[in-house]
Amino acid sequence: MISDERLDELRVSGELVRVVRDGLESNDIIGFVVAWDPEQVIIRRRNRRVVKLDRRYSYQLKKEPRVSPIEE
Secondary structure, eight states: OOOHHHHHHHHHHTOOEEEEOSSOGGGOEEEEEEEEOSSEEEEEETTSOEEEEETTSEEEETTSOOOOTTTO
16 A cells, blocks of 8 residues: 555656556546545546545556556
8 A cells, every 4th residue: 555655756757656546558537636535545536537536546647657566
């Protein structure tokens, strides 16, 4: 699970993040961290829609290579 400190770093920096939910890259969510609570993270996508996602997913910077948690 991603920490509050890491989420705050991502929110303040304004960098695009990739949320890896499963083994398929087409199912990734790409956007900006907006807010979070103990169970969920709110991501604002590029089209300005917001998505609530579970904190247990893998959160990575978009500019870094994709790492699937299933392959690890």
